Amino acid sequence: MDPVTPLVVDPSSAEPPYEQVRRQVAAGAAGGSLPPGHKLPPVRQLAADLGLAANTVARAYRELEADGVIETHGRRGTFIASPHLSDPAAVEAAAAYVEVARRSGLSREEAIRLVDDSWTTPRE
Structure with missing residues (x-):
């Protein structure tokens, strides 16, 4: 636990x-x-x-x-x-990101690192 x-x-x-x-x-x-x-x-x-x-x-x-x-x-x-994990908009956005990341040749770890970096460094 x-x-x-x-x-x-x-x-x-x-x-x-x-x-x-x-x-x-x-x-x-x-x-x-x-x-x-x-x-x-x-x-x-x-x-x-x-x-x-x-x-x-x-x-x-x-x-x-x-x-x-x-x-x-x-x-x-x-x-x-988590109610957010079943939100259709969030699920669709995640699927779209995964598709772009795969087409770009990113590994899973690289894709997650980009999400982590974006999460901690807001874009202006």
Whole structure:
């Protein structure tokens, strides 16, 4: 997770462990301690860290995804959802940039470096 906002599961609580995980991640996303785009640990890693069964964490992640709190991107991982990443204008602009970068012969790393440079140095 995040060293600033570790999850804690209380085995003596009447609240099921999956719900404790779900509630804490949702609260972190809503409160900003888990910002949009923050990568969550894989199910098995978080389960091991918390001393839970993988199915328990998987259930929490499924419910969070159904609620739109997180997004799972296969092997890339699970992330706190961002409304900006599904904005059609942003998706179209990113796709257009990638097309131009590829045609220009830029590597992925070079293209990302140009974005980073532009992000930190505003154009006038």
